[in-house]
Amino acid sequence: MxxxxxxxxxxxxxxxxxxxxxxxxxxxxxxxxxxxxxxxxxxxxxxxxxxxxxQGRLAVRGAPEPMFLPVQVSGPVLPEPVAPGMATNPQIEIALPDGTCVRVGTDVDAAALRRVLGVLRR
CATH class of the missing domain: 1.10.10 (Arc Repressor Mutant, subunit A)
Structure with a gap:
């Protein structure tokens, strides 16, 4: 029973x-x-x-849809001469529409960059 x-x-x-x-x-x-x-x-x-x-089947209703943002590529910039023995540190600069500017090294981890940009979107 x-x-x-x-x-x-x-x-x-x-x-x-x-x-x-x-x-x-x-x-x-x-x-x-x-x-x-x-x-x-x-x-x-x-x-x-x-x-x-x-699979994209779970999302919050009313959440903003991902969209492409315009990218502006600056003209060719001649590199400054580097003294022998000095290492260069190439950077990626991301300027957001609200004026926020993010500069990261080219060795940044994609997951870390995604977290930073996610925080800035809030």
Whole structure:
């Protein structure tokens, strides 16, 4: 005999909440099983949400759509003479429409640059 003491529930998760849980699971050192347990969901559901995010099927409604921004390439600039023994440090300069200017070395990690630009968009 089986006794059911409560009502089986099926939660409805908003996209914002799913993305918040996914961001928590993506933190360095985070364990998928612990994040799932903390939010009372299965690991499989967390992996399903990750797949939805990768496929572009999970997005916040009303979030701005990605768009191309105009790029202005300055004219040819002659490099300044460099004294022997001095290393050059080539940089990439990104000027945003609000006047913010970001300069990074050419060796910057793409993920780090993405995080910086993401913070500036807020």
């Amino acid at each position: 089986e006794i059911i003491t409560g009502v089986e529930r099926r939660r409805r998760w908003r996209a914002e909440d799913k993305l918040r849980v996914l961001a928590e699971a993506a933190e360095p050192g985070a364990r998928t099983s612990e994040v799932a347990r903390r939010h009372d969901i299965s690991r499989g559901l967390l992996w399903y949400w990750r797949r939805q995010l990768r």
